[in-house]
Amino acid sequence: MAEIAQEEGAGDIGRATTAPRKSSWRYIGPGIVVAATGVGAGDLVATLIAGSKFGYTLLWAAVIGCVVKISLAEAAGRWHLATGRTLFDGWRSLGAWTTVYFVGYVVVWGFVYGAAAMSSSALPLGALFPDLLDLKVWAVLCGLVGLVFVWFNRYAVFEKVMTVLVGVMFLVTVYLAVRVTPHLGEALAGLVPVLPDGSLVYTLGLIGGVGGTITLAAYGYWVNAKGWRDTGWMKVMRLDNRVAYLTTGIFVVAMLFVGAELLHSSGLALAKGDKGLIDLGGILAERYGDATSKLFLIGFFATSFTSLIGVWHGVSLMFADFVAHYRPALVPEGTPRDRSKPFRAYLLWLTFPPIALLFLDQPFGLVIVYGVIGAFFMPFLALTLVRLLNSSRTPAEWRNGILSNVMLGAAGLLFVVLCVEQVRQLPW
Template sequence: MADRTEPASAPPVMRKAKWRHVGPGIVVAATGVGAGDLVATLLAGSKFGYTLLWAAVIGCVVKIALAEAVGRWHLATGRTLFEGWRTLGAWTSVYFAVYVVIWGFVYGATAMSSSALPLVALFPDGPELKVWGILTGLVGLVFVWFNRYAVFEKVMTVLVGVMFVVVVYVAIRVSPNIGDAFAGLWPTLPDDSLLYTLGLIGGVGGTITMAAYGYWVNAKGWTDIGWLKVMRLDNRVAYLTTGIFVVAMLLVGAELLHATQLTLESGDKGLVDLGDILEERYGAATANLFLVGFFATSFTSLIGVWHGVSLLFADFVENVRGAGGGDGSAREVAAGSRERSLPFRAYLLWLTFPPMTLLWLDQPFAIVITYGVLGAFFMPFLALTLLWLLNTDRTPQQWRNGLLSNALLTVSGMLFIVLCVQQIRDLPW
C-alpha cells in the first residue's frame, strides 16, 4: 500500500485551540461513564478507601490516549474509523456486525433500566420500573431522531454539568480527608485489589462509544488535520472533567462507605442504596439531588449510545454497500446526512423497541452471557487496531504514532486483554 502523505508544498493550517470549541470530547466522556461505572468506583472506594485514587488518574490518561488516537485517525486520513478497520481485513466487518447487533439489543434494555431506577426512587408513587424504562427509551429515540448533532451536543453538555455539580457537591458534603486523598495518589496495591485497580484504570469510561468520537468530531465540522490542536484540547478537557467526576465518586465511597463499613447492593441498584444512605445522613434534599445526578449520568449514556453507535452502524452499512467516503471534503456532508439515513434510524429503532422485551425478563441469561463475552473484546480490539492503523502507511507519515502514543496504546491493549480474560472467567458458564 502506498504511503498517502500530504504534499510538502501544502502544509495544513492549524486552527488555534479555544475553549469555545470544546464539545465532542464532553459527549464521548459523558456517554462512556454510566451508572455501572459509578457503582464500580464507589465499591473500590468502599473497599480500599483512598488507596486506589492513583488508578483513577491513570485511567483518565489511558482514555485521553485512546480518544486522541481515534480523533487523529479521522482528521489525518480523511477516513472514518470503520473505513480503517476494513483495510485490516474482512474479519473486522464480521466481528463488528455480530457485536453491534447483540450488544445493542442487551444495552438498550440496560440503559432504559438504569435511567428508570432514579426516577422510581424520585417518584415512588409513579409508574413502575418497566414503564419508566420504556418512557426513557422513547424520549431518547424521539430526541435523537429529530435533532442533529449541534442540539445533541448542547443537551449533553447541560446534563454533564448537572452530573458534575451534583457529584462534586456530594463529595464535598461527605467531608473527605484531603491528606489521605493526596496519599492515595502514590501507587500502591493492597491485598486483593488487583482486579479493582485494573477495573478503575480500564473500565470507567471505556465503551464502544470511544470509537464514536471521530464521528462526533466530523459532525462538529472538524474534517482535516488543521483541527488537530482543537481536538486535543477538547479531548483533554473532557477526560480531565471525567477524572474529577470519578475521583469524586471514589471519595464518596471511601468516606461514606469505607469509614462506616456500609455496603451497597450490586449493580445500578447500589446507587439507589446510596441515595437512601445520603437521605439518612444529610436529608432528603441531598438525596434527591444525588438521584437527579444519577439520572443525568444514566440518560447521557442512553442518548449518547443512541446517537453515537447509530452513526457507527450507518457507516458500517455505507461501507458494506461500497458507498463509504474517503476524502475529507466529503466527510462533513456525510456526518450530517448520516444522521438522517435509513441505517442510522433503523439502528435507533433496534436500540429502542426489541430491548423493551428484556424489561419483562428477570434473568435473560443466555443473552447476558453472550453480551458479556462480546463486550469484553471490544476495548482491546479498539486499542490494538488503532496501533495497527496509526503505525502503518494507512496514516500519513507525519501523523503516525510517536513513542508516547505507542506506549499508552500498547499498555491499554494489554490492560484490556487482562480485563477481558477476567470478565470471561467470571461469567456463570
C-alpha cells in the first residue's frame, strides 16, 4: 500500500513519506528520465566525431564525464530530499540575480531549443520515410505529439514511455558497437588519460557535454514527481542516479566505439550537427545493409524524441515552480505542478513559437543570445549547488563532504572553461 500511495501522490509538491527505504532496483525511474533527456542527437555527433578523430584515445574522458554528471544530479536530488525545498527555491535564496538569470534562460533557451528538438526528431523520420512528408512537417508533428503526450499524461506514464525509449536507444547502440567489432585491447588503453594534439576541445566536450544541461537541474523535480520527498528516499535516489549514468556511460562508450572503428579506421568524416547522423546512416547501409541502417535511424529517433519530451516535461515543471513562488494564485495549493496553468503555458511556449524558427532558419541574433545564455548554465548550476549544499540552508547531515565538494568544484571549473570556449566560437 505504501507504494500505491506514493504513486498516487506523484506530481504533487509537499506530500511526504518518512519511512526509510532500502535501495531497490524496482524504484528506479527519475534517473533514467534525466539521463535519456540529457543525451541528445548533438551528443551522439560529438561522441562519434571524437571517436572518428582520435579513435579510443579519449575513452577516459567519456567515463569521467559520466562521473561528473552523477555528482551533479546527486547534488540536485540531495537538495530536494534533504531540505524539502525545490532547486529554484534554493536559487532564490541566493539573491534576485538568480531569478533574473533563470527567467532569461528559460525564455530564450526554450524558444530556440524547441525548434532544435523538433528538427532533430524529424531528421531520422525524414530518412526512414523519404517521400512521405517534408522535413519541416515532420518537425511540427514531433512537436505537437510531444505537446499532447506531456499535456495529458501524468509522471508515471511519462516515465514508462521514457524507459521504453531508453531501452531502444541502449539496445541499438550496443548492437552497433558489437557489429563494428571493437578492438578491446585498444579500448582498454583508452582509459589511460592522454591528450593528443588538437584534442583539448573534444576532451572537454566529452567530459562536460554528454548527459544534460538544464535537465540535470530538473532531476530533483522528477524525484519529487516520483513521490520521493524526504531523506528516507536518499539511498534509493543515489542508486537510481548511478544506474542511470552507468547506462549513459555504456551508451556513450558504444558510440565512441562506432566512431573509432567505423570512421577513424576508414578515414571517414561526418558533417557537424545532427545531419552527421544521417551521414552515419548512409555509411552503415553501405557496410552492413539497409536493415542495420534503419535500426540505427530508429535509435536516432528514440534518442532525439526522449530529449524533446523530457525537456517539455522537466523544464515546464521548473517554470511552474518559478511561477508558484511569484504568483501563487496561478498554482493553487495542492494542484499538481504538471496540471497547473504555468506548466501548460510553458509547454505551449516550447511548441508553437519555435515552429516559426523552423521556417526562418533561426535568426542570427537570437542564436547568439541562446549560445551565450546556454553556455553559462552549467557553471551556474555547479557553483550554486556548491554554495547551497555547504550552507546552513542544508541540514548538517546532508551537506557536501570532501568528495562532493571536489567533484562539484571541478565540474564548475570545467564548465567555466567550456563556457569561455563556447562563447569564443560563437559567430559574432
